[in-house]
Structures are given as structure tokens and as C-alpha cells.
Amino acid sequence: MYRYDEFDAAFVAGRTAQFADQVKRRLTGELSEDQFRPLRLMNGLYLQLHAYMLRVAVPYGTLSSRQMRKLAHIARVYDRGYGHFTTRQNIQYNWPKLKDIPVILEELASVEMHAIQTSGNCIRNVTTDQFAGAAADEIIDPRPVAEILRQWSSLHPEFSYLPRKFKIAITGAPHDRAAIRFHDIGLQAAVNAAGEIGWEVWVGGGLGRTPMIAKLINSFVPNEHLLAYLESIMRVYNRYGRRDNKYKARIKILVHEEGLESIKGQVEAEFAEVRGGVLTLPSEEVDRISAYFAPPIFEPQALTQIDVAYESIVDPAYGRWLDNNINAHIQPGYVSVTISLKPVGGAPGDATDAQMEVVADLAEQFSFDELRVTHEQNLVLPHVALKDLRRVYDALVAAGLAEGNNNLITDMICCPGLDFCALANARSIPIAQEISKKFAEPERQKEIGELKIKISGCINACGHHHVGHIGILGVEKKGGELYQITLGGDATEQASVGKIIGPGFEAENVPGAIEKLVDFYISQRTSESETFIDAYRRVGEAPFKEALYGNA
Template sequence: MYRYDEFDREFVTARTAQFADQVERRLSGELTEDEFRPLRLQNGVYLQLHAYMLRIAIPYGTLSSRQLRRLALIARRFDKGYGHFTTRQNLQFNWPRLEDIPEILGLLAEVEMHALQTSGNCIRNVTADHFAGAAADEIADPRPIAEVIRQWSSIHPEFLFLPRKFKIAVSGATRDRAAIRVHDIGLQLVKDEAGGLGYEVWVGGGQGRTPMIAKCLNSFVPEVDLLAYLEAVVRVYNRYGRRDNKYKARIKILVHETGTEELRAQVEEEFAQLKGGVLTIPAEEIRRIETYFAPPTFAARPAVSERLEAAKRADPSLGVFLAQNLHPHKVPGYASLTISLKPIGGIPGDATAEQMEAVADLVETYGFDEVRVSHEQNLVIPHVALDDLPEVYAGLVAAGLATANAGLLSDIIACPGLDYCALANARSIPIAQAISERFADLGRQREIGPLSIKISGCINACGHHHVGHIGILGVDRKGEEFYQITLGGAPGEDAAIGEIVGPGFPAEGVPDAIETIVDTYIAQREGPHEPFLAALRRVGHAPFKEALYGAR
């Protein structure tokens, strides 16, 4: 994984000292909250309903055991003993005291972490496939180019005050697990006929108040030219993106209002001036960064582990867990393992300090000292030998992290909602808890099959409800929380925005509504293996609307 160079260390250390001075001036009253706001946002500090919140960057979702232990220490010493992993592969602490944040940032800097550009109208944390470098369907590891983009975009003098926040995601596999089509810029790694690496560039995706699927602006940008092309896109956005209305300030609105062809022409004109210049990525620099992401040295192992098979026969729960949470690895005898942060009745994405330390111990011993954060708010051990899975499972059971629901109905994405967020209209967490408790029977969940539920407490869509198979949006109706349901969303290569099925439901009615949707799906599907989306797209929304609302 990437290691800080001399520039990184000096840069992060200087910014930490600078922010410490700004906090001191805020606490003394020298700075008002309005004056302090742009300064704290540049350092990942939000003011939420009850306290300040600190959002920590986890570039492309990759952590070492040392970094995870440091997050656990901060959770225990400065928060309430837990952290919240987000859909941007970041981690949030919801209860730090403002006066403690400079010390927290100093502790993060010691382990090559920071909170820069996790907020504000800038290029945010670059995300990637959580199985990057391990997935059997991978064309190439996307993290080296994600690191190049991180370095290019960090404190970029031209892009620190964009019209609105800007998000980039990179996928290096045939299956899109990074949701690139609902990002401001999404990059899909591809190869040309000669085997050269390049990128499809998708521009103008996003959720929020006006959800849109990105448009493919260029089907092949050579790797060496990628930064020049990205700079061209962001320059055009910075020049023409609206600043008079924050609800229309994202690049998706510019794409929509300008038109794909006209925007492409403007970007190509800008790109022509930049191509071949200082933004050309030297091949030796790409190779240098790739060395940081070189795969571990994998011992030769058989594709089938007799030891694991015997352990599964002795403990059927191990087999159930692995059947749901294991992902194919490119190297025989190894796998990637999802650690669900969605226990039945729990808060999606939360992990205690003790659980973080337990995972750190496991990856240090069995996982080549690497853990990932997924945009589904789970953790992943990307490389683990099949022979070692019984011990890993035992450690997860002891830590309360052995929920076998990855990809199932109770693997719910939810934003913090009105329990924390000053922007929210309704609570998200209690709705997620109620649904998971209603469908607590794992056997029933497996019979239902893969099904994604995503919940947002406001139209900003931090819970990605627009691209859930079932999306739930909390709204305020004359002081009462109601929940609007959408069906048919998808974040991957078949990306789609869900459609509203009808009037909203009160909080207590949401589990019944989900039950009705699930029952309708089971009644309509062609056999037990037809996925929810396939059945919905085949029969349409009408049967679901009829079941939910009847004749009303």
C-alpha cells in the first residue's frame, strides 16, 4: 500500500499545525463560527446536530492494521468508543470535542492519515473497488491510478473552491463495484487492441436532489494522458458550473444543460492544450507507484482446501458464513472476505474500537496486513488463504462480526440521518434497524436472494437510496417523518435510478411495506434464482404498486 514520501509528511504536518492555530482562535472567540466554517471544512470538520464531526480520508478504501488500530485508539480516547464507516470509504467520528481535533489530526499524521478534502467544494476522497488487486475479474489494479489522482487533486490550487463538491471513482474490473456511473467522474479501466491500458471516462453522474446517470465522454483515454483529460473536465466545470444556485451546481447539471456533445467538444478543446504537457504521467512514475500496490507473496496452495472443507463439515455455521461473505480471488487457494458491519438490529457501518482492533489483529496475522472499506459500509480482508478461514471466522465470531448477510436484505446502507445530521429531514438508523429485525431469519434472507436496500434521511442521498433495488427516502411532512420508496435502482454497470412507487409511509409502516414488496417479488419471479431487478424489469412496477396501495 502507498507510503508517504517526504512531501506528504511535510504537507500533512504543516496543515495540522495550521489548523491547530485556527481552532485555538475559534475557541478564544477571535474567529466566529461563520469565519471558522470554511477553515474547518477544509480539514474535514462538520458541525452536526449535537457535536462536531470529523471525517477521515481513507484513499481508495485501503488501510493497514497500524492505521486501523490508530482509528480504534481515537474512537476510545476522543469519541464514544466507535467509528462510522461511510459510503465514500471514509470513517466519521461523531462526537469529538473541537479542542481535541488538532491532537487527533496529529495522531492520524503519525500513521500517514489525514482528513483533508473530505468536505468542502473540492475534489473529495478518490474511491475504488474494495476488491481491487484481488478480484478474479480484474483487468488491472485501479489503486495506482487512484493514488496518482489523489496526488494531483490534493490542494490543487485551481480546484479548491469549485462550484460544488466533486467525486471521482475508479473501477478496474469487468463488474463495476465502485458505482462509477453515479459519480461526477467515473473511470473504467480498459485495454486497447494492443493491450495498452486506458480509461473510459464517465462524467455527470450523481444522486441527491436531481439524480442522474453519467454519460461516457471518452471511451479510451490512454493512461499517460489521464490527468490531462481529468484536468480538462474539471476546468470546464470550474469555468461554467453554476455558482448562483447550489442545487444546480454539480457537474451533472452542466452536462444536462449543455448537452453531452457540446460538453465533450469543450473538454476536447481544453484537453488539446494540455495533452503532452506537464500533466503527462511519466511511465516510470506509474511503475514506481505500482510497486506500492504489488500483490503479496502468495504461497502455492491447492484451489480446494481440505482443511477448510473439514472445518465446514464440523461447523455448519462456518459454511453458511463463507457461502455468503466470500468472494473469488485471482490466486488459487485464496479468497477475499467481507466483514459485515450490519448485525441484526445494529447501526449500519458502525464498528467499535474493540472490533477495529480485532480486525487489525486478524489481517496482521492472516490477511497480509491489509483491510479495505467498501462503499457498502462494510470491511473486507482482500487476501486470505482458504486454509486460514476457520481461524479468521473464529476471530470474527469472538468480535461480534460474523454476520453472514453480505449482499442480502439486511446488508442495508444507511446514512446517519436525523440522529446526527443537521441536514436530515428524518431518521435513517431506526428504519434500517427495524427492517433488519423484521427479516432477521437468515434462512429467509437467503431464500429471497441478493437484494439491496439503501436509506437516506434527506434528499442529499448520502445513503444512496436512488440506486438501491429498494430505496427509502426520509421526508418531513408537517413535522412528521414519512418515507418515500423507490424501486429498480442499481449502482453498477447496469446503473439505474429507482422510480417512486407512490405516497410515502410513516416510520412504523416501512417494515410492512418492505414485506409487501418482497412477497410480491417472490410471487412474480420465475423460479428462485431470478434476481429482484430482473423480475422487476420484466413485470414492471404495476404489481408492486397494486400490492402496496391497492385501489387507492
């Protein structure tokens, strides 16, 4: 795991001191809210419906137990005893007092954390596959490159005031678990004919009011030239991205309006000028950063496989957890464990201070002092020996964190919605809670199988509804809340944007509408192994629409 160097420590300390002075001036009235707004946004501080919200960066979703304990401490002392983990692999605090923000930032700095560039028109937190460095299917661990991108993008003088916010995701595996095709820039590990590892570069993806799938701009960029190539893209965007209309300011609009070939030509022209210059990554620097992410020293394990079917008979709840919440590891005898933050009836992504402390303890004891935040609002222990799974599970049961529902219908993504967000048109959390209650029965969830529901409270799509197999979008209509349903979204390498299939539903009717869709899917699938998204693609939109609205 990366540790701050002298530059990191100095710039975080300097920014913390600077913002402390700005907060003081705001509290005394020397700064108005309009004057304070751009300053607070540069430090991850938002003003929501009821209070300020602080968004803390978790670079590429990786945390130590020490850092998680600090997040728990902040929740307990400065907030209301919980934090909300987000689709950017960050954490948000919904109730901090403005006077406490400088102290919170000092606390974060003491464990090498901050809130810089979690807001504003800059390059935001770089996200990755939550199983990076552990997954059995991985080509290369993407986190060293993600760290290099973090250092390159932090306080970059050219890219601190972009036309709009900018998001980068990276995966080192052929199966995309980081939704790279729905980012401004997406990177996926690739191998060329000579067996060298480099990066596919995708550009112009995004969600929001104009969802678009990214386009492949370069099928292979060597590691040493990656920064130069990305800087070339950023310069073209910074030069030509629209600043007159924030709804058309993202790079996806530029790529769409100018055309990929035109943008690619300009990027290649920039790249020709900077390639071989100061942005070339020396192998020794890559090796230095990579050393921080060296795999743990794994001990040979006598137990290298587990009989999930047998465990399911002995203890069905434990069996479900094993079946759904463990991921294959590159090291024999180990797995990665997903800790669900989606209890039945709970707010997706929330964790209490006590739960964070438990997760920190488990990471320290059973996962080489390392854990991850996923872009689907869960947590991961990346390196757990099979022999320790039962002890980990029992501790999670005691903490209320042992829901065995990863990738099932109750494992929903959900934005804070109108309960917190000043931009929202409708509530999201109550919808998620009611759906999870309707499908709470474990056998029902197992029957349905993999199904991703994603819920947003407004068109900004923080809940990623566009890429849900079933997406739910809250809208305002005649002063009330209405929910549109989309079908067919997919955030993986088979990327697709869901389509609205008909009129919206009142809040109380949404769970029933989801049940109609699920029942129809089960009636139409060719086998129990055919997933919802596969059945939808085979059957098509019209039969699902008829099933949902035909008897209305």
C-alpha cells in the first residue's frame, strides 16, 4: 500500500492549513457563502439540504486498518455515528459541523488521507477493480498505475479548472469490474503481439443526463507512454471542451460532436510532441511505486478448496455467504471476501462507526492489514485464507455485516437522494429499502440469481441507474415524486445503457413493478443459469414492457 512521501505530506499539510483559515473567515463573516463555495468545493465540502457534507478521498479504493479506524473515529466524534461509502470508492459524512472541518482534515492527514479533488472541475479520485492485486483473472495489478495517475493529477496546474469534472477508472483484468466504459477515460490492461503489457484507452464515457459508452481511442499504449498519452487527451479536452454550457461540458459531448477520429488526430498530434519527454515513465520509478503494492507474504495453505454445498447443508446462511461473497484469488488457499453494506431494510453503502472498527480489526487480523471500498458500495477483505473464513463470517454476523447477497437483487447501488442531496428530485433510499424487504427471502434471491438494480434520485445518475440491469430514476412531476424504470443496462465489458420502457410509477408501486419484471424473467429464462440481463437481451424489450404494463 502506498505511503505518503515528503511531497504528499507537505501539500496535504499546506492545503489543510489554508482551508482552516478559509473556514475561520467564513465563520466570522469575512467570506460570504458565494465567496466560500469554490474554496470549500476544492476541499470536498458540499452544502446539502440539511447540513454540510464532507467527501473523503480513498485513492483507488484501498485502505489500511489504521485508516479505517480513523474514519470510524470521525464518524463517532464529528458526525452521527456512520459514514456513507460511494460509487467513487470514497466515503461521505453527511452531518459534520463547519467549525469541525479543519480538525477533521487534520485527523485525516495524520493517517495519510485528505478530501482534495473529491469535488470541483478537476480530475477526481481514480477508481479501480476492488479485487486488484488479488483476482485470479488479473493480467496486472492496476494500482501502481492508479497511484502514478493520482500523483500526476493532484494539483496539476493545467487541469485544476477543467470545463467540467473528470473521472478515470482502470482495471487490470479482462472482466471489467470497474465500469471503465462509463468514465471520461477508461483504462484496461492489454497484451500486444510481443507479449508486452500496456493499456487500452477508452474515452468519452459517462452517465448523467446524456449517458454514453466510451469509445476505444487507442488499443495499446505502453506503460512508459501512458502519462504522455493521457496528458494529450486532457489538453485537447481542456482546449475544446465547452465552458458555456455545463450540461455539454463533459468530454463525452466533445467526442460525440467532433467525432472520435477528429479527437484522435488531435490527441496523436499532442502525443507526438510530448512522447519521449519529461512525461515518459522511467522503469525505475514504476518499480519504486510498484514496490508499495508488492503482494503479501502468503503462507502455503493446507486447505485450498472449500465445499460450499456441504457448508450450505450444515449452515444455510454461511453457505449463502460463501456462495455469493467470496472471489477467486491468485494465491491457492486464499480468497477475497466482499462485506455487504446492503442489509435488508438498510441504506445501501452506510456503515456505522462500530462496524468500521470491526472491519478494521478483521483486515488487520485476517487480510494483511488491507481492505478495499468497491464502486458498488461494499467493502472487501482482499486476502483471506480459506481456513479463516468461518471466523471472519462469525465476526461479521455479530456486527450485522454478514448478508450473503453480493450481486443479488438486494445488493443495490443507491445514491443519497432527496433525503440528503440538494440536487435530487426524489428519494432513493426508501425505494431501495422497500425493494430489499420485498425480496428479503434468501431462497427467492437465490432463485432470481444475479441481478443488478441501481437507483438514482435525479438525472445526475450518482446511483448509476443507466447501467443497472434494472434502473430506477426518481423524477419530479407536478410537485410529487415519480420513478421511471430502465432495462438492459450493463457496466461490464459488454457495456450497454438501459432504456426507459414506459410511464413512471408512484413510490409505493415501485417494488410491485420490480416483482412483475422479475416474475416475467423467471418465466422466460431457458435455464436457472440464464441471468436477467442475458434473458432480456435474448427476449427483447417489448415482452418485458408488456409484462409490466399490459395489465395496468
